[in-house]
Amino acid sequence: MKLTIRNLSIYRQDSLIVQNLSTQIPSGSLTTIIGPSGSGKSTLLLSLNRLIPSQGEIFLGKTDINTIEITSLRRRIGMVFQRPALFSGTVSENLSYGPSLINEALSITEQQQLLTNVGLDISFLDRNASTLSEGQQQRLSLARTLANKPEILLLDEPTAPLDPHAALKIEELITTLQKIYNMTVLWITHDLNQAKRVSDNTLLLVGGKLIEEGPNIFSTPKDPITSLFIKGELEEY
Amino acid sequence: MDWYHLILSASFVFIAIILSHRQGLGLEKDLLIASLRAFFQLAAIGYILKAIFALEDWPYIIFLLLIMVYIAAYNASGKLNRYIPKKQSIGIAGIAISLALAVSLILLVSLTIIPFTAQYVIPISGMVIGNAMTAVGLTFNRLQGDLKANRLLILASLSLGANPAQASALAVKTSIKAGLIPTIDALKIVGIVQLPGMMTGMIIAGADPLEAVKYQIMIMFVLAGAVAIASMFAALIGHRLFFNEEYQLLDY
Ligand SMILES: Nc1ncnc2c1ncn2[C@@H]1O[C@H](COP(=O)(O)OP(=O)(O)O)[C@@H](O)[C@H]1O
Numbered sequence: 001m002k003l004t005i006r007n008l009s010i011y012r013q014d015s016l017i018v019q020n021l022s023t024q025i026p027s028g029s030l031t032t033i034i035g036p037s038g039s040g041k042s043t044l045l046l047s048l049n050r051l052i053p054s055q056g057e058i059f060l061g062k063t064d065i066n067t068i069e070i071t072s073l074r075r076r077i078g079m080v081f082q083r084p085a086l087f088s089g090t091v092s093e094n095l096s097y098g099p100s101l102i103n104e105a106l107s108i109t110e111q112q113q114l115l116t117n118v119g120l121d122i123s124f125l126d127r128n129a130s131t132l133s134e135g136q137q138q139r140l141s142l143a144r145t146l147a148n149k150p151e152i153l154l155l156d157e158p159t160a161p162l163d164p165h166a167a168l169k170i171e172e173l174i175t176t177l178q179k180i181y182n183m184t185v186l187w188i189t190h191d192l193n194q195a196k197r198v199s200d201n202t203l204l205l206v207g208g209k210l211i212e213e214g215p216n217i218f219s220t221p222k223d224p225i226t227s228l229f230i231k232g233e234l235e236e237y
Numbered sequence: 238m239d240w241y242h243l244i245l246s247a248s249f250v251f252i253a254i255i256l257s258h259r260q261g262l263g264l265e266k267d268l269l270i271a272s273l274r275a276f277f278q279l280a281a282i283g284y285i286l287k288a289i290f291a292l293e294d295w296p297y298i299i300f301l302l303l304i305m306v307y308i309a310a311y312n313a314s315g316k317l318n319r320y321i322p323k324k325q326s327i328g329i330a331g332i333a334i335s336l337a338l339a340v341s342l343i344l345l346v347s348l349t350i351i352p353f354t355a356q357y358v359i360p361i362s363g364m365v366i367g368n369a370m371t372a373v374g375l376t377f378n379r380l381q382g383d384l385k386a387n388r389l390l391i392l393a394s395l396s397l398g399a400n401p402a403q404a405s406a407l408a409v410k411t412s413i414k415a416g417l418i419p420t421i422d423a424l425k426i427v428g429i430v431q432l433p434g435m436m437t438g439m440i441i442a443g444a445d446p447l448e449a450v451k452y453q454i455m456i457m458f459v460l461a462g463a464v465a466i467a468s469m470f471a472a473l474i475g476h477r478l479f480f481n482e483e484y485q486l487l488d489y
């Protein structure tokens with residue numbers, strides 16, 4: 001197992017957002033996380049690289065993540081947000097940010113390889129990141145995270161702000177990148193068709209609780225709440 | 238000036254009160270209370286200063302400075318969000334202001350620009366502490382605002398393996414600037430738009446204007462250095478107030 005989560009509870013400003021969640025994520029799998037808006041999906045993801053505090057146990061392989069030095073944990077568990085969150089500066093500066101934090105330089109060849117892998121033209125390197133289109137920025141954001149060579153990739157609705165065509169392109173890109181970089185992927189999406197297309201495994205969160213999980217929750221849901229959600233009859237919580 | 242004439246000058250406050258009444262501003266009570274407070278506070282300080290200036294012992298002077306620094310530090314961190322640890326923020330502000338004050342006094346005294354006597358040390362320290370307080374307050378506020386406004390960027394940095402100093406590097410820079418700008422602006426316009434209070438006071442009290450100007454220039458140079466030290470310390474150390482030990486950005 002790549003990740004083992006046991007009895008995970010997360011409080012934000014005194015309210016319980018994720019309740020007693022336990023699950024296991026196999027190595028090399030692609031797990032989607034679905035659920036109504038406000039159900040705690042983003043909160044769950046943020047706790048996995050310890051960007052927010054949580055209670056319970058999270059193991060990376062066989063190691064408790066609390067025993068791993070925090071910055072190296074975050075390099076090993078990369079994250080891409082819904083919005084690209086690029087730094088002001090060039091594409092090249094954005095790509096080099098992660099390695100530069102530990103005084104490593106990213107060679108031009110490595111930078112070009114990253115751009116090629118995410119489907120961006122290598123001529124973009126010296127361009128100001130803010131001049132890229134939204135879809136291109138999201139690709140750059142992916143490449144910036146990949147520069148750290150993470151073992152796990154956390155994705156928080158990376159295709160949500162994009163138009164359907166660009167979203168589909170990024171979706172394909174992510175499944176390809178997973179294979180190139182041999183990563184375990186946890187991917188929040190509100191697009192159920194996308195979840196069906198890409199996932200090996202799906203977690204359904206409602207009201208901070210893990211309602212159902214498995215490879216077949218779309219075809220053979222066991223919980224009535226799951227059926228409701230799939231039918232689109234569960235908007236909030 | 239004698240007390241009789243000072244009290245006559247209160248007629249100016251009555252002009253303001255009458256105007257406020259005529260215009261229905263409702264500020265009469267505020268004006269009256271504020272004027273009475275100014276009168277009693279400053280009169281009290283006058284007597285205290287007179288007593289303090291008679292003090293020759295440096296421990297008294299230091300003790301008084303420490304009280305001034307504490308009050309300033311408390312004020313400088315006053316606008317921080319309640320989720321930001323209070324004691325630490327007062328502590329950091331206190332160190333920032335003391336550092337500015339210590340460097341200023343040590344330089345002034347060791348370069349024999351002023352003697353280490355209460356008459357010089359207390360008023361100059363008052364100005365240094367007051368300006369450093371404003372600078373630290375501005376720096377803290379800017380830091381708090383920037384880190385909140387750029388929350389997603391900070392999270393992105395942290396998620397790429399940045400420590401708090403690396404993640405808040407840009408906010409630290411802009412907040413140092415925010416703390417320094419009022420002092421730099423004051424240096425630019427002094428003497429043109431406004432005559433500084435201290436200088437005006439000295440001239441009216443009968444000092445040679447050139448002598449007053451020399452002191453004013455010296456004070457402004459000292460303040461520029463002091464404020465730079467205070468803002469830099471407040472931002473370079475103070476950014477840690479907004480993160481916890483786990484390198485997590487606090488919710489505020
Ligand atoms: N920083 C925070 N402080 C307080 N409450 C929060 C915070 N972040 C999220 N929440 C609350 O936690 C719940 C889950 O949020 P989130 O994890 O973003 O949901 P999702 O990603 O599933 O839409 C929401 O009710 C939200 O208001």
Ligand SMILES: [Mg+2]
Pocket residue numbers: 041042043156
């Ligand atoms: Mg979310």
